[in-house]
Amino acid sequence: MEEPVPSPRKRANANRSRILDAAMRCFAGDPDASMGDVAKAAGVVRRTVYAHFPNRDALVEGLADEAGAALAASVEFPEPEDAAVALAAGVLRLGPVSDRYRVLLSFARKEVGEERISELIAPVRTHTYGVVERGRAAGVFSAYLPTVVLVGMMEGLTIATLEQANRGVVDDASGAMALGVLVLAGVAPDRASEVVGSARRWLQITA
Amino acid sequence: MEEPVPSPRKRANANRSRILDAAMRCFAGDPDASMGDVAKAAGVVRRTVYAHFPNRDALVEGLADEAGAALAASVEFPEPEDAAVALAAGVLRLGPVSDRYRVLLSFARKEVGEERISELIAPVRTHTYGVVERGRAAGVFSAYLPTVVLVGMMEGLTIATLEQANRGVVDDASGAMALGVLVLAGVAPDRASEVVGSARRWLQITA
DNA sequence: AGTTAGTTGCACATATGTGTGCAACTAGAC
DNA sequence: GTCTAGTTGCACACATATGTGCAACTAACT
DSSP states (O other), X not given: OOOOOOSHHHHHHHHHHHHHHHHHXXXXXXXXXXXXXXXXXXXXXXXXXXXXXXXXXXXXHHHHHHHHHHHHHHTOSOOOSSHHHHHHHHHHHHHHHHHHHHHHHHTTXXXXXXXXXXXXXXXXXXXXXXXXHHHHHHTSSOOSSOHHHHHHHHHHHHHHHHHHHHTTSOSOHHHHHHHHHHHHHTOOHHHHHHHHHHHHHHHHHHO | OOOXXXXXXXXXXXXXXXXXXXXXHHHHHOTTOOHHXXXXXXXSOHXXXXXXXXXXXXXXXXXXXXXXXXXXXXTOXXXXXXXXXXXXXXXXXXXXXXXHHHHHHHTTTTTSOHHHHHHHHHHHHHHHHHHHHHHHHHTSSOOSSOXXXXXXXXXXXXXXXXXXXXXXXXXOHHHHHHHHHHHHHTOOHHHHHHHHHHHHHHHHHHO
């Protein structure tokens, strides 16, 4: 309910954002970068970081919140009827945001708990799970593996591809991811490219 | 060329192994566990660890060496003719050893360099790459994605499944991995289970 | 001009990990 | 028995990160 307060605060809020941003970048390079590193990367003094976040955990928690919100938002979009197209569209939409917060997975065990991470990506996971189940019922996907396992594989495949992309091995990461996920779900490789095309069109229309 | 030296050394060598083993377990739980933690886990005093490994890096390097050797060994086995069966057999063989050293990936960026890790899994990677290419030439795999990307996805899929297995979500991790990898390569899901069966038989015969 | 929120720069206590040095101990080898 | 390699238990110096306290500074708002 904080009304738009004047402007000594403006810089303050801006700094908060810059710190979160810098923290993201730092932790991407080294999961346990120091508060000093983050401060430097944010163009701020260490003491200032503590003015915004009482301690390291709070900072990480801030990051996790951002990530959670973005991930949750990424699955709230009109769903194509065809489950295959829906799955592809989901992957295509998730690509960028997922890359931004891929880092969080790297300090899963420590900083944030394993279960907190699960909590964060839960929306995406359940959404994917639903689409896969739906596609199976409709006969467009195969049921050669339990859905949970399959979804887990999709996650792994996804982050692996994102890492490759960050290393410049692949250009169209989202497209590749979508193809891989579809084929893994049991869609025939030739059919998969068509589906990705449809998904692309769908996203362009709805966006 | 060290001849079988008496036995004050016996305990020494045994300890070295126990330390490496403990280090593996510790680092699995927390990528930057302290030397003290490792020592405790090995049932040894911290000072003794330093008697075997001059510093932390040396210890990690020892781990990396073990891992490298095991990984390299895992791809040296008679190759089935059918590329699909070969791919499945490779995954099945790799499963256990890969799980043992999956941890190394978790401190890729820091302790060991990114490129050192690449170096370690290079044998497996090139082997997989070769099998995939061979399968494509024979028409049993599809070429809907560049081979490098595909192999990268397979790696991601694999470790994701291993993590699920370690959390008890899936029982037959190796089998699931093999299925996933085959389907991802473009083998039809129904055909995939047969292939895995063949691979299992092959491994039983040759082993 | 004066108030005020935010920033800066420094100093400090605290904690934790690393690597080393040294003397005492143990149990086989000779 | 004595020698010897390996282990133990402590002590130390050193480095690095955390979180706090405080006084000085800045710039906008009243």
